[in-house]
Amino acid sequence: MYWLERHQLDNLVKKLTESYELFGPRRDEVSGEIIFDRLSHPQQLDLKAPIPYNPPKYILFPHYEEILKYRYDRQSKKVVLGRVSHLKPKALVGLRSCDLTGILCLDRFFLGQEFVDEVYLEHRKKLFLISNTCVRPFPQCFCVCTDSGPSAREGFDLDLTRVGDRYLVEIGSKKGQSLAEELGLKKAGEEAAELKKKVVDESVSSFDAFALENKAWISRATNRLTTGFIKPEVWEYIGNQCFECGACSFVCPTCSCFNVEDVNRLDGATDRLRTWDSCSFEGYTKMAGDHNPRKPVEDRRNKRFFCKLSYSQSKKYLRPGCVGCGRCARVCPGDIGLPNVVTYIRREITGE
């Protein structure tokens, strides 16, 4: 581990901007809220900021993206294919561990199965990731229940933990190692690991006092969801409150569902687009010939929670599909974000 002094933070950022587009948490000047955004000035980076309202998912899995361009030539009856990749390398600075965990889940979906998604891979290869330990949880957080925080364990190039007015830097990759050396960071002594553990332990024990918005009874809910013992009335109660906006999927750091559309452009070419999709939509599971295995809204709604918490799904990700960021609870017009749903499941179990 290394020490990053306060004045060296500027050097770190400057160094990164030489080779990367810089992304990180910044404060919106009018609403005062934090968004994870492209930073036009390094000074916009706010490492003490609370968890941003949006996860960094859109940087490697964009809301709307051309993944292929093709042109059909009527004369020769041939299709000319073109790749549309002109991605710049990007550095994501100040990732919260929940969001880094989200990226690792996306990795497993797009890269870790039979087929490798080359578009995603292209984005992913060009990222430099710097995570940032949450030395104190925020009101919406429950990462301790989903094993995704408050400190990152893997997947970063560099990991920062604030200790007093400097940062303890953990190296996660060769890229990270060379950057630390280039910057001439001071090596931390043997006490560093112990120091970090203390900071993280303190953060964990302060969840009771600070993370007041959500309590998620994840393990019992996982059990219940896996065994399928949840009564239909509970899902119906939840489904009735769903506004079918798709927000829960869009803001989820791990949701990876997408829709593909071919759009004919005025210049004669066709763009194949990939856009975010959500299992809450009726059209999402609609099959040819009118059949829809998940027509009623409650069937669609419960699917999302199976996906996030059931054991079979978790086996695929090697962890729960929920990273405990609490965003779905904030964006949901129906107040059925994951923590509330877990509460309803808990009430069903305990008969409260």
Next chain:
Amino acid sequence: MSYHRGVCNFCGTGCGHLLQVEEGRVRGVYPLPGHPLSQGRLCVRGWHLHELLQTEERITTAFIRKNGELQQVSLAQALDYVTEKLKKIKGEEIAFLASPRASNEDNYLFGKLARAVMKSNNLSLASDAGQEASARVLLSGGSWPAATGSLARLKQADFILVAGGDLTKQNPIIASEIHRARRAGALVVTVSPRKTQMARLSQVHLRPAPGTFFLVFEGLTRILYEEKKIKADYLEKHTENFQAFFKKLDQVDLGEVVARTGLSREILTEVAQKFYQSKLTYAFYPTGVQSLGQRTMAALFNLMLLSGKLGQNEGGIIPVTGISNLLGSYDLGLSPAFLPGYLVASEEKNIQKLEELWQTPLSRKQGQSVSVCLTENESLRALVVVDHDEEIIRNVNRIKELELVVYFGAYHNNFASLAQVIIPRPSYAEAEGTFTNAERRVQLSRKKVDPPPEVRPLWKNLTELARALGHDWKYQSAEEIFSEIAKVVPQYSKLTYRQLESHLGIKWPCDEKHPQGTDYLQLPEAGSKFRFVLEENVRPQAQSIAEEKANFPFRLTVGRSNYFWHQNSLMKRTFIPKREYNALLLLYPKGFVEVSEEDALRLQLREKQPVRIVSESAEMTLAARISPDVLPGQLYIPYFIEEMIPEFLLRQAAELEKNEEFFLPVRLEKGG
């Protein structure tokens, strides 16, 4: 790529969002946390706005029709052509159809072009009957003509009345606020014949027979009056005609209310009592197309007033606008009834005031709405239209006869193909402007991306036209126009771009007395009082129906959907909302009519079985959709899809659109 703060441009909720812009294109959208109303939420439409903003089905150059064909011309040629034509047209020969999605600045100049340059008072929106009725009722009650309450305290409400429509589909984020209030303890009472999602989210659902909404509120008022549940002090101090109102209440027959609405006296009494006891009380109704009738709005206003619910606290009446700038369009006088600032258009002193401000003589001729002009005004020769993305165009044949039809719009559509001149307009992310949402919040939307090269803001083209027609308009920016609006519209008098820039909207009135804007309607000052709204309207068409009941036993009503917003082709330029709409359409390719389970059983109907709907003047064949959401004796058709609206509805559309209370007596026959 980075995020830019903005305001969603679909419905009148005006949610805050962040548009993700990359290389001059809007590539994504995200809810803006911290927005005072939307607080980081968006609905399915708002989440897919970027798909619309990227469509290539845009109008990017001007066109003039020559020999029946639209031919591409330069912007200058198109404006010259229009100028020459307009020079030969008199005020009463031209009508102006404005857009409730256009910014205040664009709308203001559009109205000024009509009134000050063309001397025409034929100026209106397409679908605003409810908004105008709402403004009239609130004004004649002595209130201001829009939301009297503030949504900021909705979550502390103890009683919420939702009348008509389905807010979960029309204005989902306002419905979400109501849902949160219910979860926090408010009693939510929904009044609608159909079991909507809003009804499912309410503790009490009153289902009056179609056409009897007004009786529900008159009945509730009568019950409170009978039980002496009246705020006598409040009435004495703050209202002026309560004696006359009491006399009117004496005539309300509760027996008739019960018989015609089909609601029991017990449930009405229970609701009336809870309503009376509540401390922070809200009443919502949709405006625009498919709003309530004016008599119902008046009854609701009177109910609130009788119980002393107006001007006391943040509670009040919230007319919910279905389209982004519907309220702003009225604020700026895009109506034959009102000049900017809700000054009554027929009063001489108001016209004189505007003449002084605009330094030009104005016409005294009473204006007509565009739809009236098209059906009744035989001397009409020209029509100027902004944004007509509604798929249903009425009076097509009359429009085709006109000498000049000028269309300002951003997207190709059916209406554009009727125009003689087309002038492109930027999408709302390509220009600056302010928009006023349902809670009177004026919000500034900055330009995020450049428009295509030949495309300029509407106000710029209007300015050029006015100059060519001999008026020395000097506007150089939307901000300049806004500062003129502040001089003309009293409610906007202290608003500036500078102030709006640093706020997430400011609620009018923003004037000398309220420089920071105003959260909710205060009690009238000494010397003025609230008034019960007594104007009698013609009774809705219920009586004549009774006679026809034998032939036409069903009451057919129409409604809206999430994905297809105001029968509008805009959602068809998106991917996900379009797919959702198609998912429904694939199931019922010829459209569907919802029939209650009881009627289906009685008539031995199967799901998707073709049925014929027959009214006095037309008939159509649709698939039956057996639904738990309609009551026996009622039928429901989602009125939002061109494909689902065969000639039948088009012929009846003008009637059906009047308001939610309207219904069509029909019979249902099996077989196609």
